[in-house]
Amino acid sequence: MKVLNFGSLNLDYVYQVNSILIPGETQASTDRKIFCGGKGLNQSIALAKAGVTVYHAGMIGEGGEILLETCRENNVNTKFIRQISGPSGHTVIQVDKNGQNCILLYGGANRSITREFANEVLEHFEKGDILLLQNEINELDYIIERASQKEIKIFLNPSPYNDNLKKCDLNKVGMFLVNEIEGGQITGEKEPDKILEKFKEMYPKASVVLTLGGDGSMYQDETGICRQNIFKVKAVDTTAAGDTFTGYFIASILDGMKQAEGLRMAAKASSIAVSRPGAAASIPLRDEVMKALGEDL
Numbered sequence: 001m002k003v004l005n006f007g008s009l010n011l012d013y014v015y016q017v018n019s020i021l022i023p024g025e026t027q028a029s030t031d032r033k034i035f036c037g038g039k040g041l042n043q044s045i046a047l048a049k050a051g052v053t054v055y056h057a058g059m060i061g062e063g064g065e066i067l068l069e070t071c072r073e074n075n076v077n078t079k080f081i082r083q084i085s086g087p088s089g090h091t092v093i094q095v096d097k098n099g100q101n102c103i104l105l106y107g108g109a110n111r112s113i114t115r116e117f118a119n120e121v122l123e124h125f126e127k128g129d130i131l132l133l134q135n136e137i138n139e140l141d142y143i144i145e146r147a148s149q150k151e152i153k154i155f156l157n158p159s160p161y162n163d164n165l166k167k168c169d170l171n172k173v174g175m176f177l178v179n180e181i182e183g184g185q186i187t188g189e190k191e192p193d194k195i196l197e198k199f200k201e202m203y204p205k206a207s208v209v210l211t212l213g214g215d216g217s218m219y220q221d222e223t224g225i226c227r228q229n230i231f232k233v234k235a236v237d238t239t240a241a242g243d244t245f246t247g248y249f250i251a252s253i254l255d256g257m258k259q260a261e262g263l264r265m266a267a268k269a270s271s272i273a274v275s276r277p278g279a280a281a282s283i284p285l286r287d288e289v290m291k292a293l294g295e296d297l
Helices: 039-047 066-074 117-121 140-149 161-165 180-188 192-201 243-253 259-274 286-296
Strands: 003-006 010-016 031-037 055-062 077-087 089-095 101-106 130-133 152-155 175-177 206-209 216-221 224-228
Touching: 003 117, 003 243, 031 039, 031 066, 039 055, 039 066, 039 243, 055 066, 066 077, 077 117, 077 180, 089 175, 117 140, 117 259, 130 140, 130 243, 140 152, 175 180, 175 243, 180 192, 180 206, 192 206, 192 216, 206 243, 216 259, 259 286
Parallel strands: 003 055, 003 130, 010 089, 055 077, 130 152, 152 175, 175 206
Antiparallel strands: 010 031, 089 101, 206 216, 216 224
């Protein structure tokens, strides 16, 4: 079984501010750093650091060499990353004194995926392999359709939620990995239990991982629901929290762990990530996560 993450690669420009700006406000930042990120890259690195052999497919532009190097340094297979002319995808991120963030995203090269490229990549994968997707690249609907035809298992993190997802046949998704905002946007519900209930009604064959910020996480499949609390830490930067959780939970599935064990490992990995600055750079290695879990027993 092979794992393919077809997703974004971004340069993250992270500004430290006292508080997240409101409309019309001008505020001096106290610091700026540049990190490698993008939900796709973050989740590939989280998978790799959790011990999974993962292939990343995507596009980089000018100045994107550091993104390629970062993938390689973190043992992500870069066979399916292509460089094109024009700017790489990038974000402008504000991080406040409490570690909360807001993100402005520019797609750049991430929005240059062609159907020919998608076909070229998917030719190397087959029935039973796993395809992880987010919503920061174009041609998502086509990629889902082609992967489904090949009977590849599709795991979707529908972030950011927008009209592009309405073109996708989400009945072909085997697992949704969503936070409570995305879950609410898809289902129209607000309460976690009702979000999961609606998912079961809308997509009865899919399992769902629902992250709830400070209220922990939940997992639902045909056997029922399990829950996990957070590990409380002082948050420095929450940028890659969800991506870390996603990578580690998928790793737990591949390792045959029980869902409750997988949620616990993913929660611990996420808690370590938020205690550090940056996105990809903040994601911990599996040995560190397992040692921290052992210390909690």
